[in-house]
Amino acid sequence: MNHGQQSGEAKHEDDAALTEFLASLMDYTPTIPDDLVEHFLAKSGFQCPDVRLIRLVAVATQKFVADVASDALQHCKARPAPVVKDKKQQKDKRLVLTMDDLSKALREYGVNVKHPEYFADSPSTGMDPATREE
Amino acid sequence: MSNGGGEGGSQQRELHGKRKISRGNDFAFAIARMAVAQICESVEVNSYQDSQTREGLRFSSFQESALESLTDVAVQYIQSIGKTAHLYANLAGRVDGNSLDIVQALEDLGSGLGFAGVSDDNRCLADSGVVKDIIRYTGEAEEMPFIYSLPRFPFSKEKRPAPSLPEVRGEPPDEHIPVWLPAFPDTKLCDQSVETNAGTIVQEIPIKENGTSLRSMQHSFDGARLEILKSLKDARDTAEAEVEGNPFLTVPLRFVEKDVSPFFPPLELSNQVVRINHVPDKHMSNNHYIPVLEASVPLDEINNKNGLADSEDGGKKEGARIQPTLVRFKIGNRKRPTSLAISRSFQEEGWFQEGGDNREKKSEIEDKRGRIDSQIVHSDVK
Numbered sequence: 001m002n003h004g005q006q007s008g009e010a011k012h013e014d015d016a017a018l019t020e021f022l023a024s025l026m027d028y029t030p031t032i033p034d035d036l037v038e039h040f041l042a043k044s045g046f047q048c049p050d051v052r053l054i055r056l057v058a059v060a061t062q063k064f065v066a067d068v069a070s071d072a073l074q075h076c077k078a079r080p081a082p083v084v085k086d087k088k089q090q091k092d093k094r095l096v097l098t099m100d101d102l103s104k105a106l107r108e109y110g111v112n113v114k115h116p117e118y119f120a121d122s123p124s125t126g127m128d129p130a131t132r133e134e
Numbered sequence: 135m136s137n138g139g140g141e142g143g144s145q146q147r148e149l150h151g152k153r154k155i156s157r158g159n160d161f162a163f164a165i166a167r168m169a170v171a172q173i174c175e176s177v178e179v180n181s182y183q184d185s186q187t188r189e190g191l192r193f194s195s196f197q198e199s200a201l202e203s204l205t206d207v208a209v210q211y212i213q214s215i216g217k218t219a220h221l222y223a224n225l226a227g228r229v230d231g232n233s234l235d236i237v238q239a240l241e242d243l244g245s246g247l248g249f250a251g252v253s254d255d256n257r258c259l260a261d262s263g264v265v266k267d268i269i270r271y272t273g274e275a276e277e278m279p280f281i282y283s284l285p286r287f288p289f290s291k292e293k294r295p296a297p298s299l300p301e302v303r304g305e306p307p308d309e310h311i312p313v314w315l316p317a318f319p320d321t322k323l324c325d326q327s328v329e330t331n332a333g334t335i336v337q338e339i340p341i342k343e344n345g346t347s348l349r350s351m352q353h354s355f356d357g358a359r360l361e362i363l364k365s366l367k368d369a370r371d372t373a374e375a376e377v378e379g380n381p382f383l384t385v386p387l388r389f390v391e392k393d394v395s396p397f398f399p400p401l402e403l404s405n406q407v408v409r410i411n412h413v414p415d416k417h418m419s420n421n422h423y424i425p426v427l428e429a430s431v432p433l434d435e436i437n438n439k440n441g442l443a444d445s446e447d448g449g450k451k452e453g454a455r456i457q458p459t460l461v462r463f464k465i466g467n468r469k470r471p472t473s474l475a476i477s478r479s480f481q482e483e484g485w486f487q488e489g490g491d492n493r494e495k496k497s498e499i500e501d502k503r504g505r506i507d508s509q510i511v512h513s514d515v516k
Contacts (some may be wrong), residue, residue, distance in 0.1 A: 009271060010349070014516050015258075015260045017260065017261070017265075017269075018233065018260040018261075018265060021265065021268075021269050021272075022233055025222075025272075026274075028272055028277055029277060029278075029279040030281075031169055031172050031173050031176070031278050031279065031280055032166070032169045032173075032208075032280070033165065033280045033284050035284055035490075036162060036165050036166055036169065036284075037212055038283070039162050040162070040166075040209055040212040040213050040216065041212060041213075041215070041216040043213060043216075044212075044213040044214070044215075044216030044217045044220065045216060045221075046215075046217070046220040046231050047220075047229070047230060048218035048230050048231050048232075050233075052233070053231065053232070053236055053261065056164060056236055056268070057212060057215050057216070057235065057236060059266055059268055059271070059272055060149045060214050060215065060236075060240050060264075061208055061211050061215070062173055062269040063268055064208070064211055064277075065173045065174065065208050065211075065265070066173050066174075066176070066177050066205065066271070066275065066444070067169055068204065068207070069173065069174040069177040069193065069204075070177045070179060070384075072193075073177060073179050073192075074179060075192060076193075077179065077191060085343055094194040094195060095191060095192065095193050095194060095195075096193065096194070096195050096196065096197060097174060097195075097197060097200045097201065098197045098200055099195040099197055099200045099203070101200075102200045102203065102204055106204075106207060108138075108247065109246065109247055110246040110247070111207055112286045113203055113207075117201075119199070126220075132294055
């Protein structure tokens with residue numbers, strides 16, 4: 001009995017934590033806009049008038065994307081650096097999210113993305129074509 | 135990078151295909167792409183390798199295919215959260231989802247990767263490791279709103295549920311009706327419909343009459359055409375008589391009358407209409423009065439009538455007068471290609487030879503028809 005009461009109290013605390021977190025989401029603005037999340041949720045059939053839940057989904061998605069991105073960043077960093085031709089190139093050490101790293105990162109999350117070998121992707125934005133390796 | 139950004143081909147193509155299908159979703163997808171790019175840019179990893187600088191590493195740019203596929207994954211993530219939460223809400227017998235549904239959905243999605251406390255089957259959903267992770271993430275990550283302010287979609291998003299019964303009437307409905315049910319459709323309308331019930335009953339009568347008149351028309355077609363006119367007039371008279379009694383009937387009956395007038399057109403036009411109608415069934419080539427009855431009337435009668443019609447051919451006015459009755463039946467036939475009809479009319483001679491082969495027995499009649507048809511063609515040309 002005692003144990004049951006304790007667990008009940010613990011559950012109460014957990015519940016309080018969740019509600020508190022949801023309440024704090026009112027002040028937190030996720031990067032993914034509410035309208036966008038609501039749109040996609042509505043497309044999937046889920047309807048809810050509560051903004052907090054939409055923000056919860058937005059935050060969860062943001063966390064997911066950020067996790068994937070940070071994993072991809074780790075992969076990108078762990079890759080052996082390309083042969084440096086100029087000193088200039090070493091200076092602006094700009095990292096580019098590539099399909100290589102992304103597919104590696106996504107594989108951990110259960111998403112299998114394969115990149116075809118011979119696809120000529122459009123040149124990545126923000127990268128100087130001169131510094132790009134062929 | 136050895137293959138120089140040459141990655142993501144089929145992905146790209148798939149995405150393009152997908153977007154071609156869901157073209158209306160381009161805007162949302164573009165915004166999602168921007169948001170994902172913003173999130174990716176915000177991700178920072180401290181590089182401890184060169185400890186003297188220790189600057190954060192970030193993605194400063196993206197391969198386009200990579201960004202698109204990541205966006206696609208993110209959108210799928212949102213949608214699968216929505217689907218799963220919806221599923222759990224429905225499983226619990228609810229329409230609107232609540233936070234626990236979403237937490238459950240997040241746990242389902244995170245089960246592949248695993249999270250804290252997943253092995254405990256007696257855990258509370260509110261105490262989920264996923265939620266704890268999210269709470270930790272919100273504590274760590276910098277709050278960063280979307281860079282652009284989205285335009286509001288120009289219609290009010292608030293879905294107003296249908297007012298419940300007590301809201302409309304102010305008084306509680308009958309005992310057996312739950313209070314939370316939406317109100318009935320406008321009760322005033324219901325009363326009106328009761329009143330107009332009598333009207334609708336009366337309305338049915340002329341329809342029937344029209345049907346009988348049509349039938350009588352068909353019968354009279356077999357006999358003399360004047361009878362049709364009479365029956366039509368009768369029908370109209372009865373209809374008008376009904377109109378006087380019932381104001382609701384004025385519209386359909388006037389419609390009939392209006393239907394008549396546009397088909398008093400120049401004779402050439404009426405001939406053309408007849409021709410279009412006739413081309414597909416060759417043996418009916420000439421009797422422009424009787425296309426409707428093709429199915430029901432035996433050929434011999436039609437031929438007899440043809441004789442009548444041909445003899446009266448000078449008096450096309452009468453035919454024109456009857457046209458309105460025919461128009462109603464022709465509507466279905468008009469879909470037959472007019473171009474075919476025209477081309478056939480160009481091949482008129484050869485066509486008639488063919489027809490002659492088919493119908494050697496009635497060669498005399500055919501000759502007559504051929505002559506008259508050629509006249510019609512001439513009038514068409516003119």
